[in-house]
Amino acid sequence: MSSQVRLRLLPSARCLFDEPVQVKVSGLRSRQLVSMRARSTDDKGVLFRSSATYRADGSGEVDLRRDSSLRGSYVGMEPMGLLRSLRADALHKKFYKSDARNPHVVKFSVHEEEEEEEGEGRTLAEETNERLLMGEGVSRIPVRDGNIRGVLFTPPGAGPFPAVLDLYTFGGGLSERRACLLANRGFVVLTVALYGHDDLPKKIREIHLDYFEEAIQFLKKQAKVGSKGVGVISLSKSGDLALSIASYLPDVGATVWINGCSANVAFPLYYKKSQILPALMADISKVVPTESGAFNCKYAMQNPLAEENRATLIPIQQAEARFLFVAAEDDLNWDSKAYMDEMVERLRHHGKENFESVCYPGSGHYLEPPYGPYCPSSFHGVLGKPVLWGGEPRSHSAAEVHLWKKIQDFFRTHLTCDAAAAKAKL
Template identity: 80%
Template structure:
């Protein structure tokens, strides 16, 4: 069967390799590659910078697969990998679709390199802005520096360069990033450059980790970067409903904008 649309799945910043979303997308008629950034097999345990060339190689490998029918690839991301996806779409060819879920509009935490040169410095965080709660977990929504402040504007990703389409997804109760504000910033930037290659969706009552549906709702857990338990936000029923809606939305968006030469397998939930 096939050919199928190609998708690069970025679950990269927690270390190691996560294949759950990639596996589910593959079962719905996509050729999906997910890659680790660090902390997997013989890779470094930690990193101090990110190289875009690594993802360029991954896309080239993905496009060579026999079952791939789309001329461009899709990229799907969440959290920190959201800004990596924006940079991939803005700097590399053959990216037709980018799904950004609860990330940032700037390059965060680690400087970004391409062809051995730094192309974006890192927007950093201030842990003194963490808000303690009675549960013992912290609210980290506002720990990142303001990307629109003059001293931080160099970290903003030039998404107006992207040729493909964006799907921006923000949870209104995200307590890890100010995701809705970042979406508003990106939409304003694209409009200012005369671009309309985007859709956006916001989910009231949903928290940070919007994943494929029917998994357990996770309101808080240990944060590897912060080194403390944090709140992810959301209310269980609203979060679950958002995941069901978004899962269908993602598949429809990818299929619509990653055309193949032959009919594709129809999406199932």
């Protein structure tokens, strides 16, 4: 490495996962061409890499907040482009970061590069960015309480804090990332698994709303919780579960629906041992293969508005909770925008004003907390094949930054806290 070249991550090389960093290089030759690189290994041991070519200014400096990439994993000015464009060598890999105790460790480096080549080049400087999922003082407690299997995250301090049930997405196992990051921002968050975690069954054939009712009551009993109602946040298949929770169960104050469906999908829904909603199913013949080997599933679901499927629609018009509907316009998993439009029209028809909606052009299915690697395609647990998620990388990443703040503001507005109620639990 070159002794005079310095790579800095500002304001600190250690930060929270959802915080941006400024990448700066100094000590280069005037107008020198260099390759900026990043690499990180996920929780499954898969290596993800990105690179971009920059030209130093007259003072021998590169600043990713100011300068544009000339070629590589992205082109143009994108301050966090090296993180967004991290990609595995193999196709259809999603960056897997589930356990909140493991930080997202990214190794940044700067290398010599020739004018017209993309050779390895001598390493001039490097720095490690430790991107924490768990902030200082946040508690993480695995939960095995009654039927509930999950993890509870609680912010430091006495509170009171609003409570949120995080359903993340529908699938085996458990993801802690979003729940923990919300706890860093002042929410008591319980993330739960439905199957494939702990002693839960490997597969399921039906879903019982009672499980989520039990989870909500567990959250409300937590000493630091002060909100009268509980928030629910979802993504994908869990979006329709969140709608059903808000429509059928008490104590739900605010619901965030991200790229879900307006009908109950894939599995019949039960409550108090009785079926309350049948399942809307997919038409596999409408799953379209692509040259990459991944499938486009956007129009595979049957139409919930067809007469034979209307019983699968979730009666959101009976919900008292506030809704935040979020739709990615380039979602290729299914037509989230059409489902959102249907729900907005239905609520207005019933004279309801308890909702707001936001659309993100150029964004794909997996809208997650910001500054993680963008995922264009990966394995679909239900379909058993790799699928396209959609989205233009830069637009998708910008949507994640905007949405992350909007979610927090939405919950803070509609989950007001009562200090006296929290104190009474202590």
